Amino acid sequence: xxxxxxxxxxxxxxxxxxxxxxxxxxxxxxxxxxxxxxxxxxxxxxxxxxxxxxxxxxxxxxxxxxxxxxxxxxxxxxxxxxxxxxxxxxxxxxxxxxxxxxxxxxxxxxxxxxxxxxxxxxxxxxxxxxxxxxxxxxxxxxxxxxxxxxxxxx
Numbered sequence: 001x002x003x004x005x006x007x008x009x010x011x012x013x014x015x016x017x018x019x020x021x022x023x024x025x026x027x028x029x030x031x032x033x034x035x036x037x038x039x040x041x042x043x044x045x046x047x048x049x050x051x052x053x054x055x056x057x058x059x060x061x062x063x064x065x066x067x068x069x070x071x072x073x074x075x076x077x078x079x080x081x082x083x084x085x086x087x088x089x090x091x092x093x094x095x096x097x098x099x100x101x102x103x104x105x106x107x108x109x110x111x112x113x114x115x116x117x118x119x120x121x122x123x124x125x126x127x128x129x130x131x132x133x134x135x136x137x138x139x140x141x142x143x144x145x146x147x148x149x150x151x152x153x154x
Contacts, residue, residue, distance in 0.1 A: 003146040006136045007128065010049050010089045015105065017047065018081040024074040026053040026081060028103075028111075030089065031131065050129040051103070055121065058113045060084065067109065084109055099142055101126055117142055 017029035029047030059069035068080035091104035115125035135149035
């Protein structure tokens with residue numbers, strides 16, 4: 001499957017949570033709220049789509065400038081990113097050749113994820129889990145993947 005087609009699937013979807021995950025990575029829960037199946041997670045939800053920034057730097061911007069970014073302490077940016085909660089995703093694109101991921105929101109804000117293409121670290125720059133059990137990633141070296149998310153990686 002084409003990774004660009006998968007990315008376009010989040011357009012028109014609501015972003016209902018912007019939170020920090022492991023390692024202070026920004027994670028967006030998008031689309032329908034799906035209850036977790038694990039008993040220890042009872043009463044908690046995840047997005048039908050989940051976009052994670054992984055180890056990449058990012059910024060949240062408006063027409064007047066940067067609202068917040070990874071340059072700020074996590075306790076500061078985790079509150080500031082909440083301005084995109086309750087919005088709808090209006091656009092998603094990747095620029096070439098820098099492969100910056102840009103996600104637009106209905107309130108005019110843009111999330112920009114900046115892959116460090118010189119970094120050969122063994123970690124995706126960002127990842128998108130889709131409702132059809134796909135995982136789209138941008139890997140070190142600028143390599144795109146689009147694989148099943150419900151089978152073990154080999």
